[in-house]
Amino acid sequence: MTQLALVIDLNVCVGCQACVTNCKEWNTSGEAGPMVDQNPYGKDPTGTFFNRVQTFEVGEFPNTETVHFPKSCLHCEDPPCVPVCPTGASYKRQEDGIVLVDYDKCIGCKYCSWACPYGVREFDEAQKIMKKCTLCVDRIYDAKMTAEERRPACVRACPTSARLFGDIHDPESEVSHAIREAGGYQLMPEWGTSPANHYLPRRKTRLRIREDELERADNPLKIDGQLPKPGKAEPSLDDVTSW
Amino acid sequence: MLPAFSVIFLTTLIGVGQGLFLALFTAQSYALFDLLPKQDGPSFYAYGSAVALLFLLGGLVASFFHLGRPERAWRSATQWRTSWLSREVIVLPAFIGTVFLYGVAHLLEWKPVLATLPGGAAIDATVVLGAIGTLLAFALYLCTGMIYACLRFLREWHTPLTVINYVLLGGASGFTLAAAFAALAAPDLERFFAGWALIILLLGFVGRVAALIRNRRLKPKSTPQSAIGIKHPRIVQATQGFMGGSFNTREFFHDRSRGLLRSIKWLFLAGAFAVPALLLAAGLSGAAEFLAAAFVVQYLGLIAERWFFFAEANHPQNLYYQSVA
Ligand code: SF4
């Protein structure tokens, strides 16, 4: 079985909102109809988005860290939003694990959004139906595009390559490697939804130096000076190494 | 959660309708075994069913206001295998139809005897319809309650008490209405209904207070730490990613103060329980004119109760929408 998913590297994301913009651009121009905004240029602009980038501050000043946190539907492997839908509009595709809403069936009862703990479903106030990330299902299988283009719009837009896309059930895929090797984790594991999207944690590269490594162990008396020049007859470095 | 009045009216109105029907059929069953005086003529059960139908249809109409695309509502009957909402969509019309047939059978006095019990009680068509209706009424309470109780993230609702309270509160309001109706149409049943209404009301009070106490003690399972997967005791959202609000900031927040919430709680404890209990007691002791007042106060109290029920629920998605910036 295939389970397509995004893997988002929090260590790399700079919170530039490029993925948000490109997601909206692609998905509002698609055949599924626009993602309508209200008051786009007014005082309280609001509208439907599939993807949001949030920012969290971790720690207390001055030891704070800013974490940019992109969030879209996680395409849960056990999606709680699907069984509650009374119309069957919300469904999970067998072939690739993408969770979708059939806009022609949705009655806009919003029950699915209550059943998603992640707050990623957004009701379209103009079309009166529920919307959410489709993993760009209308891009990734488009045979008219090059392989490079057949990836979700957000992944294509990310200037820092913080977003990876692939099949997390294929152990050799780029995303599986990333999850395995960089400690990929799921959000709110306490609900057993098993989100397909994973996040890679913030990582710090630290040099671990012990006290005794700062001191020359072969100079216990701390006497500085040039080492005595070896005599001409003594073996040089060239005699003991190959370089 | 943001309490939606469409759902508040849906659940309270059909609760009354179901309760009233259950009250009518309880009286008929008692009368079947000669425990209560039989009602001469069709009017009591037929008009009682008509009143129940009014409430049920009112609830049905209210439910359509909740839908973004009501013209597609028929589709919502398809997923009964997995969705309690879908099951409710099937059971509600089935129940309405049964109440209608029950009322019509009484009105036309269409009572072919289908069987006779050993004791001599005749099981006629209205008894069979009433029994089916009773099953459907309880099934409908179950569906309505489970729509909320099955959502495990909304821990305030995820308890059997939710279903129990839907049954008890709906039942109590229905029996109160039956008492008020009997005061007009069948005075000899008035005390019977008022007595049961009082008993169910007290049980409902116990159930609702149990739920309040339980919910007070709930500790959230999801935290900012589990929401973004970072282990640090202090995580504050700097921005939710937009300023003008979104569906997620509107649907899941009631934006009311804790003080108001507390006032509504006391309001519904008084309105849905204390005051109607006193009025019912007064009705029991002979002052029938209090029964109608008991129902009106109780219904208003139940609206407050349902509002509080929704507002009290705290959705884990709110962790992601803490800071407008
Ligand atoms: S993240 Fe929410 S909307 Fe997406 S599959 Fe999981 S539960 Fe459903």
Ligand code: SF4
């Ligand atoms: S809003 Fe649409 S997709 Fe969601 S549960 Fe209702 S019908 Fe299904």
